[in-house]
Amino acid sequence: MNEKTFNKVFNAFILIGMAVCVIISCIFKIQEPGARTALLIVSTFGALMGVVSVVLSANGSIWTFVFGLVDVLIYSYILYDSKMPSQLLLYVGYFIPMEFIGFFQWRKRGADAKKKVQAQRMNGRTWAKFAGIFVAVFGAALAISWFATSRSGEDLIWRKMVLDALITTANITALIMMAMAFTEQWYIWTLVNLTAIIQWAITLATVPDAGYAIVPLIKYSFYLLNGLNAIRIWMKLSEKEPVLEESK
Numbered sequence: 001m002n003e004k005t006f007n008k009v010f011n012a013f014i015l016i017g018m019a020v021c022v023i024i025s026c027i028f029k030i031q032e033p034g035a036r037t038a039l040l041i042v043s044t045f046g047a048l049m050g051v052v053s054v055v056l057s058a059n060g061s062i063w064t065f066v067f068g069l070v071d072v073l074i075y076s077y078i079l080y081d082s083k084m085p086s087q088l089l090l091y092v093g094y095f096i097p098m099e100f101i102g103f104f105q106w107r108k109r110g111a112d113a114k115k116k117v118q119a120q121r122m123n124g125r126t127w128a129k130f131a132g133i134f135v136a137v138f139g140a141a142l143a144i145s146w147f148a149t150s151r152s153g154e155d156l157i158w159r160k161m162v163l164d165a166l167i168t169t170a171n172i173t174a175l176i177m178m179a180m181a182f183t184e185q186w187y188i189w190t191l192v193n194l195t196a197i198i199q200w201a202i203t204l205a206t207v208p209d210a211g212y213a214i215v216p217l218i219k220y221s222f223y224l225l226n227g228l229n230a231i232r233i234w235m236k237l238s239e240k241e242p243v244l245e246e247s248k
Helices: 003-030 037-058 064-081 085-108 124-152 158-179 185-206 211-237
Strands: none
Touching: 003 037, 003 211, 037 064, 037 211, 064 085, 085 158, 124 158, 158 185, 185 211
8 A cells, every 4th residue: 555545544534433423422422412503513513614614734734623513613603602701812813813813824935725744843942942832831720720729718639730732732732733733733732642541441331321522532542653653754754955935
């Protein structure tokens, strides 16, 4: 099997596998008493757009930002409807603008409707910058989590707060790296996926009646496989001659 055929088969496996998980989750939730069918269908559509977006991202396609924008817009509405102002602010103030920033940054690096992005690799100075960003964001996320938990009167569970802060930080950092077309973003996405798998596995093992956790557990397992394949693809994308400009 040549590389082109392998990528087609692998992408189909990821797309179909994750789509099945999302749809099954929606079907079960619709059957619950008081389920809001319309909202569930819309959220499922958004999740499917997210599935397509991550596969396109792994393959260096600029269309990832188009499908990703649909996903984050729908999820932002769900957060608004669910009265989750802090997460809504993060999505509206950060994730939505980053879809546009990423799109135009990839255009500068040669990507269009047919051509893949010209990936780049980080040097020591860039690694140091992102390490500083990661530490600063992680500290802020952990402090916010601690403050929110303390104000709510809930017990402080440091393991849960650290995992939550780690996932938030890794998402924010990886999205910046993605917008700048750095190959190393996929190491951070791998961290995101591994941490999410651990988080949902703990939930499944320790929380009574947490059968719902099996769907995100499977979903992030597919994300992990997709990300590992992306490392291989982006290593090759970054070996080509540079296009337009290098990041300073």
